Amino acid sequence: MTEVVNLSRRGFLRAGALSGGGLILGVYLPTPGEAAEPPLAKPASFKPNAFLRIGSDNSVTVIVNHSEMGQGIYSGLAMIVAEELDADWTKVKVEAAPADPVYNHTMYGVQITGGSTSTISEWDRLRKAGATARAMLITAAAQAWKVAPGSCRANKSRVIHQESGIVLSYGELAEPASRLAPVRNVPLKDPANFTLIGTPVKRLDTPDKVTGAAVFGLDVTVPGMLVAVLARPPVFGGKAIRVNSAKALAVSGVRRVVEIDRGVAVVADGFWQARKGRAKLEIDWDLGDLSALDSHMQRDEYVELSRSPGAVARKQGDAEAALAASARVLESVLDLPYLAHAPMEPLNCVADVRPDGCDVWTGTQAQTLDHHAAALAAGLKPEQVKIHTTLLGGGFGRRAALDSHFVREAVLVSKAVKAPVKVIWTREDDLKGGYYRPAAHHVISAGLSEDGQITAWKHRIVCQSFIIGTPFEAAIVKDGVDETCVEGAADLPYEIPNILVDWKKAPSGVPVQWLRSVGHTHTAFVVETFLDELAHAAGKDPLELRRSLLAKHPRHLRVLDRAAQEFGWDKPLRDGRGRGLAVHQSFGSYVAHVVEISVSKTGKITVHRVVCAIDCGPIVNPDSIRAQMEGCIVFGLSTLHHEITFTDGRVKQRNFHDYPVLRMNETPEIEVHIVKSTDSMGGVGEPGVPPVAPAVANAVFNLTGKRIRRLPFRADDLKQA
Amino acid sequence: MRQSSPPISASPSPRYPRLWGFALVLLVAPSPASVSLDEKAATKDDPAASRVAFLAVYKVLSHPRCMNCHPAGDAPLQGEDSHPHAQNVKRGKDGAGKYALKCANCHQAKALPGENMPPGNPNWRLPSPEMPLVFQGKSPGALARQLKDPKQNGGKTLDQVLHHAAEDTLVLGCWNPGEGRAKPPLAHEEFVRELRTWIETGAHEPE
């Protein structure tokens, strides 16, 4: 997505002994003023900030700096290390990295998991780590045997002397290898010789996830821990002005009621008591400026904003003039709602603030931000604060909080009660707790020539920014345009001579944040449904129109053609079925979906089949790519059904009954086709989401002749008269 | 003896406003506090009064609290708009749900306190598939015929139907529906009284 300062590429591989025996291999970050070349002596003296640990018990532990939220990154990154290390995959384990600058994302400059970039971020660094360790183990073996390193090879966590066939295990070699200086400039494997990378290796985290043993943030318990729930303002921006906690404190098990900036915390022995206590709180709220917020009125406000030009995100040719000169102009106005991430694990955080230190356990996507926020809230130095990253029960961007609010809450409450505290959000707290995908209003128009050529494209987007005012602003906001608001629109791939894309910033207030595939969630819907509309207006097949406009975009074309072919675009559909397609690039990957749907008399859409093709460049684990595409498709289909809305400043939705997500019986047959590609590596966690909803909307038009211009779909819009 | 008095409980339903007003005038009786079921029903055939009484009964039977568990299809309904129960819940072979989606897996012996919590009853279920006792989509006449027909009503005599309505906890549960759910438009005892009147005056079918 965005290049931030690249700190970690200034780092160097270093090796050292592991207390208790074994090899530790890490990245050494020179402190300012220190020589760029690290001294090679004293290998055991540096901080244990490692990416890899080899134990004398033959274990290979990969320390992963990206959060595991379901995307399979623990296994994917371990595969990269194990490949270059020639490790026995059955001996590979994974550990979550602590918060430390050496673990910063190589593109973003902070430790964060997002943007579908984890594999791309670590690809070079972890290959080097694995290859260097392997070279050191081979050197150690060669020294023990008094042979040339070149006469030895590594295989499945063993070094073998070729001629004699004698063998030493990595466990046996770990200690002697740790006394060696790291081997420099180790050549990496030729990808043609990969044995793990590119194969459907089983995930390392699955066994614990089917027995209940996997530890998520909510599962963390520390001695003396209390549990808290918060009463947060009913309207965003509100404040408690008077709190009567007497009745709450009378509830059995309730220990304390404490006020913090984000609300009133009821601290108890357990969740149930805390929740009962919260129900007894009497709070007078100053509701703040948003107490009249109403989704219908907000839409009117956005419409008004869309009437004047915004900050220009892309200008090519003269769209206005070309529109005026067009034989025919089409316009579409579309509305996309606020969306909640609703990960299955409600937000939670354990904090233990002591006078001299603080530990935080949570499933976070943003360790660096949380680390600093926790230190600030605790009144401690960053080096006194430890972040322990657990597994995440779903992230989707919700757990990469730019203001670290869910961590700050726990730290502030723990500090106030002088005990370890776990703050638990209920599902209701989560759904009405903000940090939504921003609502968006789009006005898009295009001009067609007499012969059906698209001559002009003008696209105006109105939505909030969640980047402006954060540390990411300098990197992501360019010429007054927040890239996360226009991505997927400003980079329109279709060859159209005159293009204007601009953005009107909507007033802030409702807390908003990135949600899986971010701006693409709404821009792709608009672009891909409108292109379908233009195809129809020009009397062209939607596939053929796209093909003709993508001649210079081979990766778009490849996935489009593959998905269409696997779907059978050239074959007739069954009666009562509609089909639609969409293609979109995001996070460096190219995805096309072709869907088959039907619509009941009552207007209910059934999605029968989704055929997906993806080109994400080099592949680490094809099965993980399939899993992510399946997940993206289900996630994208859920956006057909839900929305967050406001009345009197309050969020209306409460739980999964009124914020429905896709369930088993609504899940279509899904086929995923991975296009072989040697192009640049893209991500897979998000790029499958954007083309889902527009493909369905296009299929609905194909079947019913009705255009979907707002999400979620309303059955009433499609009901047969 | 009948007397007219102001409505006691719920507001008129939009679906049958005229009938409701008419029924009220005629039907809202002064207390006896409860209906004695041991009394021998003194049948006095009165087709007009019987039909009117059934229309009051019908108001209750077609209310979401009652109708939601007497669906036309194989899935229970829920909510004031009687939408199909979320989670694809099905009747199952004995009316108590299927596999992991049996009624009692979520529905406790009584309605749980709190917003959006499952309503409850010790025997929460739908009628069996052999005798589904459909209320949904039935006209008053059709529903009356069904209630009278032992082949469709669970093999009950009309006295037993009355007992069921008066005493079965599943029926009583409709008047203790849990937070945020409307109660049927008549109080339970009024409902039983109207049912009794319908039966005692000849169980005539409105049309």
Add this chain to the structure above:
Amino acid sequence: MITIRVNRKEYHVDVEPDTPLLWVIRETIGLTGTKFGCGVAQCGACTIHLDGEAARSCVTPVERAIGREIVTIEGLPDDLGRPLKDAWIALDVPQCGYCQSGQIMAAAVLLRENPNPTDEDVDDGMTGNICRCGTYPRIRRAIHLAAQAIAKGAAR
């Protein structure tokens, strides 16, 4: 003090009778494989077996469980648990994994009552369990795979 039996073991717990079984299992007894997802019986993450039925522990007052057999994911017997877990691993079903304890507990009841389920039976048995990661296609396949494994085992 309330006495309950969890995974064939007795526990004496000092909790209010209306406390949901979920929190007794997780916080009082310390078995954290059973998850909190919605608190209102909408998502199935908290599914346990109560006398063999797939009860939603987030809405089950602990007093209801007195005198009954409670089984959690940690104690799911091997007759159904092993083939299900093996199938889940063989197809790498879980993504974040948070909902999977509940999914497996629900699937166990499905297979016990219907050893050879059709896709429609899977819909009827599993639609109560939400997976936000979207592992539904794999759950469906894993249930069929487990059913086949059980059938083969029985035939042997």
